[in-house]
Amino acid sequence: MQTADGYVASLRARQLRLFVDGELCASPVDHPKVRPAVNAVAATYALAHDPKHRALATRESDLVGRPVNRFTALFRAPEDLVRKLELQRVLGRLTGTCFQRCVGLDGINALYVATHERPVARERFVAWLRGVQERDEMLNGAMTDAKGDRSQRPPGQPDHYVRVVERRADGVVIRGAKIHQTGAANAHQILVMPGQALREGEEDFAIACAMPVDAPGVTMVLGRQPSDDRRGGPDAGNARFGGQECVVLFDDVFVPHERVFLDGDLEACSTLVSTFAGYHRASYGGCKPGNLDVLVGAADLVTRTNGVRKASHVRDKLVQMAHLTETIHGLGVGASAKGTLHPSGVWVVDPILANVCKHHVTQLPYEIVRLAEDLAGGALSTLPSIADLDHPELGPALRTVAGSEERAKVLRLVESMAYGAGSVPFRIECMHGAGSPQAQRVVLEREIDWEAKVKRARVLAGIDADDELA
C-alpha cells in the first residue's frame, strides 16, 4: 500500500494542467493554495501504515487478494459501511477538513452495484478497479454537472453537461465540465459519472468512465476560497490541512473502451446516481462530526483562555455542540448499520436514514458554528494578525490587550471553519455536498412508506380490523 510520502511523490509524476488564479500552475503539489488539500489526502495514506489505525484504514480485497487502502475497497461485509464512517470520523478529526477521498470510494461501490447484470461493463470495471487498488490511487469522483438553467433538460443545453460527442471503434470522446470537484487536483484518475437520472433521448449524457487526470483535453481550475491568501502563513487557521474544489473541463477527451463502464444505459445510470447519493449522504455522518470535534475543541479552548469554561451557560453550549455533533454521527452510523446486501454482493445503506443524516448536516453544523461564534467572542473577527502580535515593538503591549499568540491561533481556527477557507469544505459543503437540502426531501418523500403509517393509524383508531397483531 502507498505511503503518504509515496502518494505526494506520485502526484509529481503527473502532467496535470491546473490553473490557479489565472495562471498555469507549474507544480501543484508545492502551491500554497493546493498543498494543504494534498496534505489532507495524504492522511488517508498515512493511516494505512499507522499501527493504531491500520485495522480501520485497510481492508482485505478479494479482487487483488491482499489488504488495500479502505478508500479503494468494496463494501463486501455488513461492517464495512460502519467502518467507513468510523474512519471518516477519525480523519475528519485529525485534519479538521475534507480529506477528499470518499467520493471515489462511494463512486466505485455505486458503480459495482450499477454494473450488476451488465457482464461486459462489470468485467471492464473490475479490471480497472483492480489497477486502482494495486496502485492505491486517489480518485476524483466527478458527478456534478454545471446544469445551467434547471428548467431545461440536458439536451436543451448540452454545454452544461458532460456527454459523449463521438463514438469510435476503440472508445468514446467526451466533452463538457464537472464543477465542485472535490480533491480533483490531488487525484490520479477521474471517475466520471452522470450527475442525475436521465430520460429516454438523453443517452449521450449517461456516461460513466475513467481517465487519468492528465489525459489530453482535461483542464482543471482551482476554486477560490475566502482568505485563501493566508494559506501557508501564520493566520491560516488550520496550519496544515485544507479542502479543495475544482472546475474540471473536458475538451474532447478520448476514453478507450476498457475504461468506459456505462454508455447510454439509462437504468444502470439511475441506479448509479441513487446508490451513490445514499452512500455519500451517509458519509457526511462520518467526516463532518470529525470536523465538528475540532470546532468543539477550539471553542472549548477559547473559553478556557477567557476564563469562562466553568460558567454554566458555557458548559451548556459546549454540551449542545457535542450533542448535535453526535446526532449527525448517530444517523450516519445508523444508515450504515441498517445496510442491506445488494444482489451484486455489495452492501448498500438505508436510504431513509442516509438522507435524514445529510439533511441534518445541512442544518445542525450551522447551529454549532453559531454557538462556536458565541463562545469565541468578538475577537474572532477583530484580532490583529499574528505578525502584529509577534512584532518586536508592538508585540508585548498588543499581547497584553489582545491575548497570547496561542489564543490568536485558536481563534483563527474557529474563524477559518466558520467563514474562512475552512468553511468551504466544512460549512458550505455541509449545505450542498452530496446534494442540496431539497434533494434529500425528494428522496424522503419517495422512500417513506406513507401507506403503512396510514394503515396502522386506521387500525389503532378502530376504523379497520387488526391483521398485523393477533
Ligand code: SF4
Ligand atoms: Fe469525504 Fe466528507 Fe470530503 Fe465528502 S465531504 S469527500 S465524505 S471528507
Ligand code: FE
Ligand atoms: Fe463532499
